[in-house]
Amino acid sequence: MTQYDIVVIGGGPAGLAAAVEAREQGAKSILVIERDRELGGILQQCIHNGFGLRVFNEELTGPEYAERFIDELEAMAIEYLLDTMVLEITQDRQIIISNSEKGIQIINAKSIVLAMGCRERTRGALAIPGYRPAGVFNAGTAQRYINVEGYMVGKRVVILGSGDIGLIMARRMTLEGAQVLAVAEIMPFSGGLTRNIVQCLDDYNIPLMLSHTITAIKGKDRVEGVVIQKVDQKMQPIPGTEIEYKCDTILLSVGLIPENELSRKAGIAIDPVTNGPVVNSNMETTIPGIFACGNVVHVHDLVDFVTEESRHAGNAAAKYVMDESRSNHKGTVIRTKAEEGVGYIVPQQIDMDSIDGKVALFMRVRNVYHNASLSVKLGGVEIKRVKHRHLAPGEMVRVDIDKQLIKETQAEMTVSVVLEEGRV
Amino acid sequence: MYDIAIIGAGVIGSAVARELSRYALKIVILERGNDVAVGTTKANSAIVHAGYDAPATSLKGKMNVKGNAMYDEVCQALDVPFKRVGSLVVAQHDEELETLESLLENGKLLGVPGLEILSGDAVAAREPNLNQSIKAALYAPTAGIVEPWELAIAYCENAMDNGVSLKLNFEVKGIDRKAGCFEIHSKDETVTASTVINAAGVYADAVYNMVADSHFTIKPRRGQYYLLDKEANGLVNHVIFPCPSKLGKGILVAPTIDGNVLIGPDSQDLTPFDKEATNTTGDRLQYIRETAAAICEVVPYKLNITTFAGLRAEPSTGDFIIEESMEVKNFINVAGIKSPGLSSAPAIAERVASIYLDINPNTAENPAFNPIRRPRVKFADMTIEAKQEMIEKDPRYGRIICRCEMISEGEIIDAIHRNAGGRTLNGIKRRVRPGAGRCQGGFCGPRVMEILTRELSLKMTDIKQEGLDSYILTGKTKRGDEDDAI
Numbered sequence: 001m002t003q004y005d006i007v008v009i010g011g012g013p014a015g016l017a018a019a020v021e022a023r024e025q026g027a028k029s030i031l032v033i034e035r036d037r038e039l040g041g042i043l044q045q046c047i048h049n050g051f052g053l054r055v056f057n058e059e060l061t062g063p064e065y066a067e068r069f070i071d072e073l074e075a076m077a078i079e080y081l082l083d084t085m086v087l088e089i090t091q092d093r094q095i096i097i098s099n100s101e102k103g104i105q106i107i108n109a110k111s112i113v114l115a116m117g118c119r120e121r122t123r124g125a126l127a128i129p130g131y132r133p134a135g136v137f138n139a140g141t142a143q144r145y146i147n148v149e150g151y152m153v154g155k156r157v158v159i160l161g162s163g164d165i166g167l168i169m170a171r172r173m174t175l176e177g178a179q180v181l182a183v184a185e186i187m188p189f190s191g192g193l194t195r196n197i198v199q200c201l202d203d204y205n206i207p208l209m210l211s212h213t214i215t216a217i218k219g220k221d222r223v224e225g226v227v228i229q230k231v232d233q234k235m236q237p238i239p240g241t242e243i244e245y246k247c248d249t250i251l252l253s254v255g256l257i258p259e260n261e262l263s264r265k266a267g268i269a270i271d272p273v274t275n276g277p278v279v280n281s282n283m284e285t286t287i288p289g290i291f292a293c294g295n296v297v298h299v300h301d302l303v304d305f306v307t308e309e310s311r312h313a314g315n316a317a318a319k320y321v322m323d324e325s326r327s328n329h330k331g332t333v334i335r336t337k338a339e340e341g342v343g344y345i346v347p348q349q350i351d352m353d354s355i356d357g358k359v360a361l362f363m364r365v366r367n368v369y370h371n372a373s374l375s376v377k378l379g380g381v382e383i384k385r386v387k388h389r390h391l392a393p394g395e396m397v398r399v400d401i402d403k404q405l406i407k408e409t410q411a412e413m414t415v416s417v418v419l420e421e422g423r424v
Numbered sequence: 425m426y427d428i429a430i431i432g433a434g435v436i437g438s439a440v441a442r443e444l445s446r447y448a449l450k451i452v453i454l455e456r457g458n459d460v461a462v463g464t465t466k467a468n469s470a471i472v473h474a475g476y477d478a479p480a481t482s483l484k485g486k487m488n489v490k491g492n493a494m495y496d497e498v499c500q501a502l503d504v505p506f507k508r509v510g511s512l513v514v515a516q517h518d519e520e521l522e523t524l525e526s527l528l529e530n531g532k533l534l535g536v537p538g539l540e541i542l543s544g545d546a547v548a549a550r551e552p553n554l555n556q557s558i559k560a561a562l563y564a565p566t567a568g569i570v571e572p573w574e575l576a577i578a579y580c581e582n583a584m585d586n587g588v589s590l591k592l593n594f595e596v597k598g599i600d601r602k603a604g605c606f607e608i609h610s611k612d613e614t615v616t617a618s619t620v621i622n623a624a625g626v627y628a629d630a631v632y633n634m635v636a637d638s639h640f641t642i643k644p645r646r647g648q649y650y651l652l653d654k655e656a657n658g659l660v661n662h663v664i665f666p667c668p669s670k671l672g673k674g675i676l677v678a679p680t681i682d683g684n685v686l687i688g689p690d691s692q693d694l695t696p697f698d699k700e701a702t703n704t705t706g707d708r709l710q711y712i713r714e715t716a717a718a719i720c721e722v723v724p725y726k727l728n729i730t731t732f733a734g735l736r737a738e739p740s741t742g743d744f745i746i747e748e749s750m751e752v753k754n755f756i757n758v759a760g761i762k763s764p765g766l767s768s769a770p771a772i773a774e775r776v777a778s779i780y781l782d783i784n785p786n787t788a789e790n791p792a793f794n795p796i797r798r799p800r801v802k803f804a805d806m807t808i809e810a811k812q813e814m815i816e817k818d819p820r821y822g823r824i825i826c827r828c829e830m831i832s833e834g835e836i837i838d839a840i841h842r843n844a845g846g847r848t849l850n851g852i853k854r855r856v857r858p859g860a861g862r863c864q865g866g867f868c869g870p871r872v873m874e875i876l877t878r879e880l881s882l883k884m885t886d887i888k889q890e891g892l893d894s895y896i897l898t899g900k901t902k903r904g905d906e907d908d909a910i
Binding site for chain 2: 035083085087096098099100101102103104106119120122123124125127129130131132133134135138140141144145146148149150151152153154155176177215216217220221222237248261
């Protein structure tokens, strides 16, 4: 049986940043486990630019962004395994892995960092009616075929969902010579970043159809067409609004789901809203010594935020290895709670002993708001209010709270959206 | 020249082929699809019914009870998972209690073992997630669950192990009656056989019309389903039926053998021209949710991983048609095999074989017949020690390709190279389940394609999802060729 101080599960941006940071904080033996054939995770298929503005103060492509961390990892001689699957994590931090080189191995870790990322919601999750032909792809899968494998997936394309991957793929397919007929979005607003709507749709005259969804897929063998319908306020299709597009391909960009099968099996508490582990302000899960970061916790819109969160987790894991008494579940814990207009808050718990200076709350709002404020309350008393000209579900919001504002209390910390003229 | 040509490689055609492979016969299966088990067999309730509901005088009633009893032995020989989880027909109103009584009586007449009426409390104890309003239920302990396509594939593979040939993409376009034989034509090939067995599912009437004025018609009756993620496992422990109606057994909620939950089917008669209409529709899916709620209000549809539709072969006669044609000698119809067709399959196969032997009494046995199908490795279910041992023998079992279902490369390669092996994405999915899980192939699809190209010496653009026209990739990207040079 092998023993490591820290085992990081997943070699994407979250895992890489956590491992590098943990080493910088003095953790000695670190192992990163990656199931794919190279490190970098989904960044390797994101060949567009726009990564790194916050972390590196420059615009990088996905592979370039990943390379910076891979280079650091190599320079620090941090061990990693490729083409290796984690079969199971146990509560006492045993990790069972499998690969074709060494077969099954059992690894003991003083601390584990979960960085498995997320997966795409599928057609099935939406129960889109129609036939089940070839040519219906998740946008990220199409991105892999095109950018990594070097194959095109279709010629006439309709995209459902205006999440960032869908928007990026609308542009990518267009540049590869495909015709993107429309992007349909069931919500009255886009779930993607504004810059992506401008640079990926507007610049190529691709229509974004808000409050529209797919109500039938045609074609028995390969997609032959798709019916798009306008939806009402309850998101039900409105009869008579059907538009049929002849197309051979449908891309779905309808949301991402954190991948927590391993976490669930290990008995880690999962937040039903984020679908990620419940974490404290140290990114520690409900099992002491098991940390989590990146899209496995909640889906981020910028990799830079993933890096920041993961450095924080790597730092905490390193400190835990050196001093297990630093685990949460010991000092005063304040719970956070999303109220009116706010979908969720990460972390779900603030561990007062471990925060230095300030704590960062990450959240998503439920709707699009203009000229609104986020109101942070502790035990019902407002301790901070931040004004925003524009708030949208597609853009994660960060609110920093100074430690001195937080009086030690059993009360909850809540965040809600306040419009200028009053409550939501 | 073949002794027998079986038209259709669904569960019925495959079961018949395997049964007849016990004899020294030259047999070919002609399948119009690009794989076996791609018609009704791939889209049904996956239930082995106990057999209490068909009329006691009907052929389907007899076949069901007999077929059900044969399942343990068949599934053991063919290494197909099968579980007798039992079924409950639930009564929600007092007037339905009478229905339960009459089903019980009918079941006794047919010889269904172990039937029992349970009180509402007893039902609640067995099935805490069902609605509290349920008054009573008919419990049938012999009902079971099985993966229908897995059974069909296993039957076909074992038939081929025992000498049967399989021709895929052979759509029968015409049959000529010649002296002592039939000439069966596809668009580019002709097969000659002394006997034809028509197991063409919803097309059995059309196939029969090629040699005779059909005395039966087959109407497609569509049923749509929801399939929930394994996370919903445990929602119900038995197959749960409402009380049956004229349209059939009603919308059931059932566990699947793989640990998912299935909800459906509705029942919609389509025209005889709609034999390809395996599309789901928004209104019927909505209807299924509303109707299933009468039994179980807490079905977690947010865990849905796919919806699908299948076509039952509804015969104009109302009962299974399993007989030598009276008009055309040596032409055996196995038609109108609607529910409980899957449950009856082993018994139907025996019956067809005995019809053939009655016509051809001097048929010799196949001395080499081996009823045992080589078991397939199920890596995810193995102990750590067994996994280690397997990987030491063949390291490809150590490389996990599908993370949702934990399927190894070794299992996929084995599924490709067996008899009746998988050569499409869906074919691999049906055999070893990569892509059947919650990501629906989002991650493993490209990797399975790569394995298929390597093992079958194909190009990436050759790989199909299902049928010959279901291409996945349209060609290289603008600079895709350059990567090959690197």
